[in-house]
Amino acid sequence: MKKTNAFSCSLAELAARLGATLVGDGERRVSGLATLSDAGPEDLSFLANRAYLKYLPDTRAAAVLIHPAHVAECPATRLELDNPYLAYAELSRLFDPLAARPVAGIHPAASVADGVTLGQRVEVGAHAVIESGAELGDDVIVGPGSVVGADSSIGAGSRLHANVTVYHGVIVGKRAILHSGCVIGADGFGFAHDGAGWHKIAQLGGVVLGDDVEVGSCSSIDRGALGDTVIGDDVKIDSQVQIAHNVCIGDHTALAGCVGIAGSTKVGRHCMLGGGVGLAGHLTICDGVQVTGMSLVTNSITKPGVYSSGTGAMSNALWRKNAVRFKQLDDLAKRLTRLERSSRDT
Known part of the structure; x- marks a missing residue:
């Protein structure tokens, strides 16, 4: 991929920022991040998984973020620390070209209704719509084609990428990231059957997203039927995830792609749901639960641990x-x- 970020930094500066032990030339500068196999002489790389040790001896990287246990085979300058992957995560934000992009203000083709409250350094892209009563905090970015519904609130430092839809009466916390195509606050799946047909139940609640939440592309979080659907702080939601009405998800929980959670289920803190996991409705999942991919959970889980269901792939015969x-x-x-x-x- 062509590099568009002009950021560069000396290895000594990066080591100081990370609290890493520098072994090698601290004056050397790097201007990019890359894998061990793809890195060039101006790139910083990292080793976070033993499976990639085979690429270490031949790397051309200027330096490598590495655990002290793996330094013997490293030919490059080293930044030694206990958690190379966490260090890579921190540095990735420095090299992100979007981070250095100047604020563009309100695009002439955007529609901002009367009665909207805008913080400082707000950006609203072309054809975005901000409805009456909405509040955008400082440093909020609303991408092209996105919609912020009436009386919704977007916390400071949050970013809505292109074509995000936030319905009315939704609260989004600080530093949230909402990716393209995600929908926050659509009606929950509520209908009453009279024996012949379905009658819609108005969804009168809202959605509350905590601080530092990230929602992947084309994911949906439905509004509550009466009370709110609540997503805690630092929850990470992958793409194509469905969260039904009145679900509550605890702080620091992560949901991989294609997870589906039925209505009124409560998921605890520090949980991890693998790809394709399904949770039935009205369940309670306690803190510290990990459910492996493609599992179906039909009963509440009351003890922390790792849970699985289903069978692994095998020959059809x-x-x-x-x-x-x-x-x-x-x-x-x-x-x-x-x-x-x-x-x-x-």
Whole structure:
């Protein structure tokens, strides 16, 4: 990818910023971040996974963020520290070309209604719409084509990328990042059936997003039926995730792509839901739970730990045999119980 960021920094400055131990030429400057295999002489790289050790001896990087346990095979200047991946995460923001982009103000093609409150250094892109009563805090960026609904609030330092939709009465905390196509505050899936057809239930609640929340592209967070749908601080939500009405998610929880959470379920703090996980409605998931990818959770979880469901991939022929045996499990269990009773009686 072509580099568009003019940022550059000496290795000594970066080491001081990270609290890393510098071994090598501190005056050398770097202007980019790259993988071990792709890095050039002006790039900083990192080793955060043993699987990539094989690329370390041949790297052309100017320097490598590395754990002290792996320095023996490093040919480059080293920035030694205990968590290279965390250091890479911090430095990535320095090299982000969007970080240095000047504020453009309110685009002439944007529509900002009367009664909108704008903080300082706010940017509103072309064809964006800010409806009456909305509040945008300092340093908020609303990308082209995005909509902020009536009486919604976007906290300071938050960014809405292009074509984000924030419905009415939504509260977004500080430093949130909402990616293109995500929808915050659409109606929850609420209908009553009279035996012949469906009758819509008006969704009267809102959505509250905490500080430092990130929502991936094309994800949806529905508004509450009565109370609010609540997403805690520092929650990270991947792309194509569905969060239904009145769900509550605790601080520092992460949801990978295609997670689906049904209505009124409560997820605790510091949880991790793998890709494709489904949570049934009205459940409670306690703090510190990890659910592995493609698992279906139909009961509340009350103890921290790692949970899984489903079966791993196998050849179709073996899967077909096992599917037949699965249907026979109840009969086999009953037969086994009878045999055990018979054995005890003899």
